Amino acid sequence: MDLAYFAEWANLLIRWLHLITGIAWIGTSFYFIGLDNQLEPPRDGNPRVKGEQWSIHGGGFYHKQKYLVAPERLPEKLHWFKWEAYWTWISGFSLFVLIYWANASTYLVDPAVLDMPAWAAVLASAALLVGGWVVYDLLCRSKLGEDEGKLSIAMVVLLVVAAFVACHLFSGRGAFLQVGAMTGTIMVANVAMVIIPGQRKMVEAMRAGQEPDPKYGRWGKQRSVHNTYLTLPVLFLMISTHYPMTFGSAWNWVVLLAIALAGALVRQYFVLRQLGRANLAYPAVAAVVVVALVFALRPAPRAGLASAEVPAMAEVQAITAARCATCHAANPTFEGIAAAPKGVHLDNPQQIRRWAQSMRQQLENEAMPPGNVTEMTPEERARLLAWVAAGAPAR
Ligand code: HEC
Known part of the structure; x- marks a missing residue:
């Protein structure tokens, strides 16, 4: 099962x-x-009534009264909200x-x-x-x-x-x-x-x-x-x-x-x-x-990111294969993950490019990999971000 x-x-x-x-x-x-908060003083002078409100909703008129502590006699049916x-x-x-x-x-x-x-x-x-x-x-x-x-x-x-x-x-x-x-x-x-x-x-x-x-x-x-x-x-x-x-x-x-x-x-x-x-x-x-x-909370530019040369697709794929694709794949191997989380597949170049911007969001704040379970290095993170920043080139 x-x-x-x-x-x-x-x-x-x-x-x-x-x-x-x-x-x-x-x-x-x-x-x-x-x-x-919007109760008005009662019109009919019942001393037990603290306030009332008229309203219209769903094609009907409603007249609600709030009793100070309680009415003289309890009604037979009382609605509870719990x-x-x-x-x-x-x-x-x-x-x-x-x-x-x-x-x-x-x-x-x-x-x-x-x-x-x-x-x-x-x-x-x-x-x-x-x-x-x-x-x-x-x-x-x-x-x-x-x-x-x-x-x-x-x-x-x-x-x-x-x-x-x-x-x-x-x-x-x-x-x-x-x-x-x-x-x-x-x-x-x-x-x-x-x-x-x-x-x-x-x-x-x-x-x-x-x-x-x-x-x-x-x-x-x-x-x-x-x-x-x-x-x-x-x-x-x-x-x-x-x-x-x-x-x-x-x-x-x-x-x-x-x-x-x-x-x-x-x-x-x-x-x-x-x-x-x-x-x-x-x-x-x-x-x-x-x-x-x-x-x-604006993400700080990553050290050395601007000058770093843009990684090639093969390198990007190698990083995601190691750090992401245990979960983000058609058949995840990570225990407890049945299908690629949120439909994000990171196991082939086409899909990696498709999700580039979402990857950036998750990588910048170190939200992914969750708890860094796959032990991604800061260097790898910077490489992926440099690749997204360069427009996620296909080669
Ligand atoms: C241990 C499994 C696991 C690993 C490894 C992992 N993820 Fe995830 N990822 C998840 C889960 C679970 C979610 C769904 C989170 C949620 O429920 O909001 C997710 C969601 C995402 C999302 C979608 C976020 C959203 O809400 O739109 C992106 C993008 C993502 N991960 C990118 C990555 C990247 C990039 C890596 C590798 C650096 C990675 N993930 C590694 C488990 C993993």
């Missing part, structure tokens, strides 16, 4: 599920934050295990960062996933949790530490996904461990004929606000693997933090806009951060 082949299918199907549930979750989450979040985590975690844990020596370990056995990388990754949530949750429940300002600073410090540690343990690519997984885990745990249990307590109290304790509503709201600012950074981290210029730099943990900051600022703009206090300073700062990154 060809395990790698079936793993590819599992990868596709789980990723598909992850996207669908993630969209559903983030969609409802953005929707309810927006609704909360499976979107749970399935996003279940699918995301499965994908992480399937790719990053099952192939830890390729995706998590980079000997140039820290040489460790695959099992140690998996153990560290798992410990960070759990540890991130435990520390975050303790912070929220501690005295700090009562002061939003101080808590926010603590959260930022936590993210800085997580980014720094992950980027000094794992390959750049693995580190970004690790921090993304940690953040995503915190977001889902907020739903599973705080928001939903709190809501259950509120419903139980009402069923018992008591007024629900408003603290559950407050706690839930606090976590839900954290989640909203984490959404954009997490989405960046999830797609970052396609962009080696971000995770491939020596200062990748700073890049991670800068882009996360830009994402949170953009989210802040939209939250304030919903409250009628739009402030363009937030996206402006985000834009400055991103533009600064674009310039800061």
